[in-house]
Amino acid sequence: MAYEPSRSLGALAVPDRLLLTPGPSNIHPRVAGALASPVIGHLDALYFEIMDDVQELLRYAFQTSNRHTFVLPVTGMGGMEAVFTNLVEPGDRVLVCVNGFFGNRMCEVVERLGGELVRLEAEWGSAVDPAAVRRKLAQERHLKAVAIVHPEASTGVLHPLAEIGAMCREHEALFIVDCVVSLGGCLLDVDAWGIDAAYAGSQKCLSAPPGLAPVTFSPRAVAAIGKRRSRVPSFYFDVLEQFRYWSEERVYHHTAPINTVYALREALRLLHEEGIEARIARHARNSTLLVEQLEGLGLAPFARPDVRLPPLTTVRIPTGVDDRAVRQRLLNEFNIEISGGIGAIAGKVWRIGLMGYNSHPRNVYALSHALRAILGRG
Amino acid sequence: MAYEPSRSLGALAVPDRLLLTPGPSNIHPRVAGALASPVIGHLDALYFEIMDDVQELLRYAFQTSNRHTFVLPVTGMGGMEAVFTNLVEPGDRVLVCVNGFFGNRMCEVVERLGGELVRLEAEWGSAVDPAAVRRKLAQERHLKAVAIVHPEASTGVLHPLAEIGAMCREHEALFIVDCVVSLGGCLLDVDAWGIDAAYAGSQKCLSAPPGLAPVTFSPRAVAAIGKRRSRVPSFYFDVLEQFRYWSEERVYHHTAPINTVYALREALRLLHEEGIEARIARHARNSTLLVEQLEGLGLAPFARPDVRLPPLTTVRIPTGVDDRAVRQRLLNEFNIEISGGIGAIAGKVWRIGLMGYNSHPRNVYALSHALRAILGRG
Incomplete structure (x- = not known):
């Protein structure tokens, strides 16, 4: 050669x-054990049971009854990309709250997708005031979505979110939340807070290995994807296509990262055991x-x-x-x-x-x- | 709760x-051992060495001296998506050879990206004739790229590729190859065959766990990305951004799927030991x-x-x-x-x-x- x-x-x-x-983060020995379990097929009925377990445990972690709660075969950053790719079409106006690095990254993702960006900034180290979000929603021409990083990992700030979902509903905007560092470590109540789309990473407070992005979409978010003017520009990131694999249809979409899903399941079991x-x-x-x-x-x-x-x-x-x-x-x-x-x-x-x-x-x-x-x- | x-x-x-x-496929016990090794940080100098090892071993597997040879944090399907997302802009004309399911999927990816699709079909179970590719290249208005699935996994057919790269160069088209089932199991010579972009999956003939897509891009492909009229519509799939993390720059892009990369490294070592x-x-x-x-x-x-x-x-x-x-x-x-x-x-x-x-x-x-x-x- x-x-x-x-x-x-x-x-x-x-x-x-x-x-x-x-x-x-480091992983619990039980999670490491699950990770190294034998590989089985991604279309094996036993693997489908594992997928169902993961969905149900994720609903607990996110505190949601959303049917569309599952795992994308990407890192947390890919979770961000997937959520915006499905919910933002060229020309859609999106309010992004920015108080650090990951808020800025949301802006970049929205702009690359052709979305029209409206920024709402707060100083690094402090949080965006929900009252400022309310003012923006009232002032601005129709916003399709409001996006915010719940835990801004660049500054160590946790945004108060409980009021924002209701404001978004009043203005018929979707509420998109980055939970990468908060899922499994902070109070997060997707349904009570009116969150329409959220994504996280496997390797933070869930303490599974990196490589997976748990996501959840409300019925409003799913309906919004169904009403798109154009096809989702990416097959891989098309979450409704992905969901056909996670739902009873079991349509092949990709070869799942099986071992990492095993590990995530065990990490979620540890969360549920602790409460x-x-x-x-x-x-x-x-x-x-x-x-x-x-x-x-x-x-x-x-x-x-x-x-x-x-x-x-x-x-x-x-x-x-x-x-x-x-x-x-x-x-x-x-x-x-x-x-x-x-x-x-x-x-x-x-x-x-x-x-x-x-x-x-x-x-x-x-x-x-x-x-x-x-x-x-x- | x-x-x-x-x-x-x-x-x-x-x-x-x-x-x-x-x-x-099943994984070698040495690969399972590597998978369950302790997690270290994705910006740890020791992890950078592991990344360098993986790049060098992948150059051996692909038989290429391409600098841009690395691993994307997605499945093989995501590798397909990434290659087309970077090389195809709206309006670009792309010839896709189709003799099975995965050729059809390439077509879907090109169309979702707004590319103008030219199909060249062969019956399922047989291969697209390189002479037919030559004719298409001569007949059709300028084609930006020719794409083909080297091993069509739906039918069990391996395409002869050795002649097509030279034809593509004559017509200034890029040569894109899906190697998902052939990398590490079939003759594949990226440089000698003039392949400009190739992607594979970790879980096939390399026998690592699923979840990673090895990719390689020739200098011509990298130059083509540099000459895009529009930004790559996805930050996650932007391979030049990804490469800033894989090259000496070491710019943070995402949290790498560390354990699966460990496993891939060991699987590639097994390939190199065997030859x-x-x-x-x-x-x-x-x-x-x-x-x-x-x-x-x-x-x-x-x-x-x-x-x-x-x-x-x-x-x-x-x-x-x-x-x-x-x-x-x-x-x-x-x-x-x-x-x-x-x-x-x-x-x-x-x-x-x-x-x-x-x-x-x-x-x-x-x-x-x-x-x-x-x-x-x-």
Whole structure:
């Protein structure tokens, strides 16, 4: 053969890191066990049962009775793309609330699809005020949808959403919500809050491996897709085509990422065993403990206290402290990964995740001990 | 909480099936081990090394020195979508060769993107003649691309491709090839054959779990993307954006499906250890053995003998034999899965995969024994 690899490649050897980032998180041993279970066929009746289980457990996680609740064979970012690709046609006007990196990414996705973008901005570190959404809905020419990132992972802010769904209904707009970092870690009530389309990622508070995007669509959203003027421009992202595979029709659409779906099922079982209320309380408790520990080291939280995102804490990097050097020492000496800032606050904050399986006091103490040693503080 | 799952969901328990379908295939124990390795971060320098390894091993598998050789976080179907989404703009004329289900799906993808479709058909079970491609290229107004499914998985036909790349270059058309069932199991020489864009799936002859699409783009394809009149309509499928993460830039694009990439790396290492020539010879040998065994049972192959696809054999279902009943007995009594026909030949053929790890005489004998018992023949 003409092409030979340029180097020798040994067996895989990855360290057992503590992942305190905005994801992926470490996975529970039961989830790892499910992941490595034997592959079966994507059209096997036993696999269809697993799909049904996942749908039912996801309805619990999202708190929705939406029939169209299932999993897309893409990452959380692909979940965002799929939702907008189905709900936004060229010329459709969409209000996007922006208070960080992922709000900006929503804007990019809408623009690439030919949507007409209306931005509503809030400072990074604070939340978009629902009253401002109400004003925009009243002022602007008809908006097809209002989109917001529930947990903005760039800043560690959790948006209050409970009032927005009703406003959207008044103005006949769809309510699109990014739940990538909140599903399974924060209060989220898709039906009670009037959310029409939501997407998440498998690797955050659900603590399954990355690669899957749980999604849910309300009957209003499904009807809106049915009334499109043009075909969905992508077969892969056509969620009604995908749903023909997830529903009783069982029409072949793609070869499912079977092993990752096994793992997601087990991760969702763990959520159900713990119970959502207990899960949310655990995330809140460990986040409070983390903030106390960080403040004990003289570090100041970045996100405004009233809108902090429990699974993901942002903290300002003190003047004179070398962002990368600290993170390198955490990784190399303590096997702990935390994340730097992205977008407008790159170099200015650290982002520390305590998500799902990782939301535990032992991890808070491990990190604060390591940071104390590195920063020489406290 | 308002929504509770409607049934109790036990621990995952999947049987150890022999998967003799067009995919997924069973995975080597070393691949299963890699899959369940600890999760590390998608921006960890150690993960970047794994990405570099995968790229280099994929260049070997595709036989290409293309810099833009990497993995998309989607299934093989998503690989198809990504290639066309980047290379076809509204109004672009594309010749699609169709001799089965997946050629038809290419047509649907092109049409949804607003491309102008030119179809070149061959009967199901036979191949599109390269001479017919030459005639079309000469007759038709400028074609931006010629697309063909190398291994048509619906019919078990392998297209001869070696001459088509040069024709495409003469006519300044891009040459797009679906290698989903051929990569790692059939002769495929991306550079020598002048292929400009190719995509595959992780779960076929590479025998990694499903969920990833290896892709490669020639410098001509990359230049064509650079000369687009409009932005790629999808951020997720924008392969140059994706490549910024796979190249030295390491720009965050999405959270990689880390565990599945581990598994793919190990599967590619197995390919390299065996060597491509030995791998191709093994697939050819076991396919010949299978056809002999099937003919011994009085079953007739469906695909024309000169264009048979070694990793996937199609065979006619004899008159009076109940397709579903036989497949159910194979599954329930022998734990062996084979596939029925799809599209125009649903109910008329069985499709039997011997792909990657599964291409082994023991599997041929296991199946022929089981079929003999069920059909009462031979």
